[in-house]
Amino acid sequence: MAAADSPSAALRRDLCSRGIRLAGKMRADVVDLLDAYVEQQGLDASASVAAVEGVPLAAVERWDEQTGTQRLLENLVAYRAFRALLAQMLEEQREQLGEADAGLGRALAAVLLQVSAFVYHLEELLRLESRGIPGEEGDGPPPPPRLSLFEQKLRGLGVLRELAQWAVRSVRDLRQLAKPSPATGAAPGLAESP
């Protein structure tokens, strides 16, 4: 450990620990939401869902070799996408079921709020590293064609499953970020240029 922790290093560590707690809570809530979603939508929990277009996959090769900046940027892109996807799911939910599934709607809204908070948190971390925050690309890909009810439900399953995976990955990513680098006291990878 460096003899004196720089203020920015201390702030980074603080942001990382808060982010870890946020991601941990988010994951727990997403897992609960997944159970409720599967039950109320009448789905089979073990159903394989093909990768849906627009849903960011948490799967990554050579995860341990990623730089800190890569981690933050990939997380940011993913959670921004989830923010849009969850908002869409919430709207579909309200259209489909109205009052009948208020509980599910509330749970979805709560997770959406946490995802938005996490996006903000990631932007803070990037700002700390004086990294430019990539602008959001308008509305992203063009809105997908209207799906059937069943297709909507399956896509929702895919979104939530992938989000649960991302939440675990984010915790690991932030732990890597929080590690002090031996020489400079800065987190590894963040000092390197991409």
Place this chain on the structure above:
Amino acid sequence: DSHIQYERVGADVTMKCGSMDWDAAVTWTANGTDIDESHLNGSYLILKNVNLSQSGQYSCYEGSSWHLKYQTNLRVGMPPKEPVLMCRSNNYPKGFYCSWHLPTPTYIPNSFNISVIHGTKDMVCEKDAIPKNRCHIRYIQLFSTVKYKVTLTVTNALGKNFTTLTFDEFAIVKPDPPESVVAKPVPNNPRRLEVSWQNPSSWPDPESFPLKFFLRYRPLILDQWQHVELSDGTSHTITDAYAGKEYIIQVAAKDSDIGTWSDWSVAVHATPWTEEPKHLTTEAQITETTSASTSSFMAPPTTKICDKGAMVGSGAMAVCWTAGLVVAAYSVLFI
């Protein structure tokens, strides 16, 4: 020519004596011992409903010349039952291993083939030298929602069987139990025990993938365990131990975020600190030296020379019988 012949338990086996005619005069031996003619049909050897003990070397000799005409190694066994397969990651995030065994022996050689598919990708499971029935895979991707499908096929000369396991990356994560569990009493604290342990050495990166722990403890004399879950750290002080009672203590580990708990660690025993009773130590020492050397009935003044069970009489006149003897002895001396 010698070769191996595999047959199922319970099968009827007919052995021909090579190219000899059916009506040729031959002698069959099993492991060097002549086989009774009742088992022969012409020159054919008939073994009905074979059992495991009939495995061995069977030889056929021409009657008169005693030339060896045929030899075979009969191995009686069974086709494989469905194998038992288990996959686990005790070294996450490096990879996982699968191990297998047969529920019942086949008594003949078996070969195993394992295939691992992740989505559409075939992965190679490298066989371990030791133990034999085990192979390991390195993770290429992490955090994938796509399941792994592992198929194990076992084949032998009498048949084949297989089993399939499907799981996702997180579900099979199960660390090895914590190591070097130590429990010590805490000086001057009769209700405390200090427990410490280490991360299992197979867990590659406890800093990035921290483990959480579960401690259980009970006094040996009770069946009910106390439990404590610890989200970090590799030590804990028990503060509610029963004074003077020996405890049994175990620890288990789990990744903080995913997977299942390890098996319990090796159990350790410890007893909380107790104060040494000082007065008993001194009296005991004196009693020992006195009784060894003296022949008089004089008892040392501080020693308790009778217990409650030996009291005679009651109230103020209660006298223990040992004391009575001493008084009587003195009386005799002074008469």
